[in-house]
Amino acid sequence: MNVGVLRFRNDSLSETFEIYRGNKDFNKIGQIVSVNGQPSVTNWFGEACNKVAGSYDESLLQPFLTRDSFLNVYGSDLCTTTPMSVESTTSFKGIDCLKFTPNERFLGSVVDFPENYCYCPGSIEKITLGQSCMRTGAMEFAACQAVPVVLTFPHFYKASRYYQNAVDGLSPDSDTHQSYVSLEPTTGIPINGAKRIQINFQLKGTPAMKMTGKARDLLMPFLWIDEKVELGDDQLSMIKDTLLKMLKIANIAQWVLIAIGILMVLVGSIMSFISARREHGHPD
Template sequence: MIFPSINSKIILFFLIISSALIILSIILIIQIFPSVIRNEIYKNVQLVEGSEQYERFLELPFPVTFKVYFFNVENSVDVVNGEKPVLKEVGPYIYKQYRKKTVLYTDEKEDTVSYTQTENFEFDNEASGNFSDEDYVTMLNAPMMSILQIAEKYGQTSVLSSCLSDIFPEFDSVFVKVKVKDILFDGIRFCVRHFSLCELRRTIACKIAERKKNVDILTDGALQFSFFNYKVNSNDGLYTIKRGINDVKTLGQIVRLNNSTRTHYWKQSNANSSCDEVKGTDSTLYPPQISKDSIFQIYSTDICRYIEIQFLKEEFYKGVKGYTFATNNLTLRASTTLKEEDCFCTEQTKGVNGEDTCFLDGVIDMQPCTGVPVLLSFPHFLWADEFYSEGVIGLNSNEENHRTFLKVEPETGTPLQGMKRIQINSVLRPINKIKQTEKLPRVVLPLLWIEEGVSLTNKYVKKLEDMYFNKVTLLNILKWTLLAGSIIITSCLGAYLIYKRVNKM
């Protein structure tokens, strides 16, 4: 006999048991195991005090990469005489940016945590290669041009015209040659106190300048300008964000900034405008279970607004599947087609013709945010109106290199790689009654662009695998083994019963 003689009732009993195991396996596959994995993910990503996620939230275990690219003005003398600027991109000058959060209080009922964040920078000689922060670059005299444009707004340029060398004793020209470390962090001095016939005019100009966030007041009363030292000197505000304990889908969402849901920087002509809304994340935390339909807002206090990123493509990062979300050609467009309803059109910085203006697509006036006449765009005027790139020589925009993006593991919401990229620009034009500027071309001049980002290290890719992928693999082996085993047993028992019935006939 092929099969041994076994009581049919016993076989039927075990057949029922094995069939139940198939049903149980299906339930485990469809409902139980996914729920176990999901709960394990939630437990690992929520901001629970004392957890590993909480400690990473307080202080990133590795530095953020902060890259600066300068647009060196190759023909500065010719530009002063009316020629189109010829630019050469120089860099990157790479810094390690260390971020540390200080939690001030937690609201368990609201499920929020409130904190401030400080940043420190360290020049990375090795990563910068042949570039040193001791290098010199030729660029626009940003503090002087800012003071002149602000003075022009109040009709005070004639008062300053003969006193520029007194206000800027070391550099009173339109373009200056400065050290990288000085223009970025260490500062360039101006408004040095001394007795002169220009003392009153200098005092007025310097009182205006000292209130700007890019300007430090030194112990001897002089002022010092740098692009980014303000990041080191103070925190960027009080954040209140969701911990994701009551609802994990809200993890990392900013509820308030400085105890307010709006910033009041931008024009409020449109009651339904979202320009002043505080929302999104600070780019460090994202909820799990991300889909391709998700849209993220990233809020930045550097630009006093949020930007949206949308799904672009699916790609792998160090063997881990990720969803890439990115900015696009609509990101820095006007918020409405009507000038009077565009809340980003504040007309605070005058355009290239010296008129009040809304800047064209791809360029945003940052004066409401920064207090000085600077303009924001994506690097190399990516997606901006051609008027801007045609005004200078040497730009070459590229979506891959110049867009802002986030690559995230969709199940856990873990950021795999992310880069914020912005360009700082200034209007270059003749300033009324300022002789040094009377022949300047009328263009928007790129000064520098920065790339601020994180790429998950091998160590933390391994942690992600241990936290999620290895457990998923183990459960997959278990569930398919259980299902396959129960199917095989059921099939064998069923075949035996059929065999018994056939032989009785």
């Protein structure tokens, strides 16, 4: 009997990604065109949840980011994209970064985000069946990896009070339980990040059984995972001492060339004015 909750992670990833190189539109560099030759996966119950084309792989993200930037990041483990927005500016070992975190639509309920209907088991073309949808902060995972569990953030961080109040001993905290990635904004290079997820079992009352007929439906935490990654000192030095310096020099050179161009226009105008005065014999 195969009972491993994380057995799907024992094998190497076999997905083949096609991405934009940015030759025709540099703003699309790194965007996913297809996964295994298809613009969408087939795990969920509607195109909005299955679509991966136009999103980004976790290791190659969009350059030239600003505080208003928004990213859809595809993760093979979740079989879907994670919408991420800028939470704050930060710095890591001397490199200025933008800190992206999953926004409210990720694990959002269909009450607040109707477009999330397709994460509800049994949904058909925007019609959800019965009580198949989870409350805020939870997602049934069986459609992704054929494992009968529910995903949340650790300690039910940002989840419905319904889930939080059913379990004792929780202390949800953004610093400890929030997933994030810090990106160097000019290049889009991931500098550091953390993927934090909690695996839960869904317990439901069974009316046919007297002992559990009136039991409250709840999520029982099983384990939570905290995966962290950061660039090493050698990679950080290369980014700071080579790449960012070159970009800074290029930026300065751009303004220098603009200044030289303006100066040449001014000099040309002055020379034309002086030449015109001489031709018309204006006295000094």
